[in-house]
Amino acid sequence: MIRRLYDWTMGLADTRHALWGLAFVAFLESSVFPIPPDILMIPMIIARPSRAFVIATVALVASVLGGAFGYFIGWGLFESVGQPVLEFYGKTNEFGHFAETYNQWGAWAVLIAGVTPFPYKVITILSGSTGLNFGVFMVASVIARGLRFFVVAALLWKFGAPIRDFIERRLGLMFILFVVILIGGFYTVKYL
Numbered sequence: 001m002i003r004r005l006y007d008w009t010m011g012l013a014d015t016r017h018a019l020w021g022l023a024f025v026a027f028l029e030s031s032v033f034p035i036p037p038d039i040l041m042i043p044m045i046i047a048r049p050s051r052a053f054v055i056a057t058v059a060l061v062a063s064v065l066g067g068a069f070g071y072f073i074g075w076g077l078f079e080s081v082g083q084p085v086l087e088f089y090g091k092t093n094e095f096g097h098f099a100e101t102y103n104q105w106g107a108w109a110v111l112i113a114g115v116t117p118f119p120y121k122v123i124t125i126l127s128g129s130t131g132l133n134f135g136v137f138m139v140a141s142v143i144a145r146g147l148r149f150f151v152v153a154a155l156l157w158k159f160g161a162p163i164r165d166f167i168e169r170r171l172g173l174m175f176i177l178f179v180v181i182l183i184g185g186f187y188t189v190k191y192l
Contacts, residue, residue: 018040018044019044019054019055019058021040022037022040022041022044022055022058022059022062023058023059023061023062024062025037025040025062026058026059026060026062026063026066027062027063027065027066027069028066029063029066029120029121030062030063030064030065030066030067030069030070030120030121030124030145031066031067031069031070031073031121031124031125032070032073032121033121036117037059037062037063037149038148038149038152041055041056041059041149041152041153042152042156045152045153045156045157046156046160046161049156049157049160052153052154052156052157053150053153053157055153056149056150056152056153059145059149060142060145060146060149060150063120063141063145063149064138064141064142064145066124067120067124067137067138067141067145068124068134068137068138068141069124070120070121070124070125070127070128071124071125071127071128071132071134071137072128073124073125073128074124074125074126074127074128074129074130075128075129075131076128077129078128078129082129098130099129099130099131102126102130102132103130103131103132103133106127106130106132106133106136106137106140107132107136107137107139107140108140109123109126109127110123110124110127110132110136110137110140110141110144111140111143111144112144113144114140114141114143114144114145114147114148115144115145115147115148120144120145124137124141
């Protein structure tokens with residue numbers, strides 16, 4: 001099933017409706033879809049490097065809107081599904097503590113999930129279910145997803161097809177390394 005979704009997504013890159021397809025995939029990926037929009041962005045940008053930043057902008061806007069949809073899934077379904085389950089198992093207090101802790105660090109969770117291969121959709125839904133401040137969620141989403149999509153667009157615009165292998169195989173690792181260095185820097189400044 002995943003292979004069929006992947007092939008369908010890749011097929012969108014060759015159509016005249018590719019930007020709409022990218023917007024659709026980026027929106028759904030942020031809340032429910034398992035295939036990241038990068039696999040559609042990459043061939044689109046390689047085919048038309050002059051449109052790299054337009055393509056990244058479409059992915060950014062659609063992804064952030066999809067993230068907001070994921071947030072509202074977590075917010076809306078928590079009351080009707082999650083809360084009764086927690087009450088049945090007597091875990092309402094534990095979830096309250098988890099939500100409080102998550103919301104202290106929620107902006108970081110959104111930033112990390114937004115730029116790394118960690119499924120962003122999990123964080124969007126979790127942010128809604130814990131009641132993370134929506135404004136904080138949106139700002140962190142714009143920064144994280146903008147960084148992710150515009151770095152890919154800039155690399156492809158500058159280096160073209162030769163950088164494709166690096167992006168597909170190692171960019172996630174590079175983003176993880178960037179996040180570790182960023183958090184390590186903040187930790188060092190705060191505690192040393």
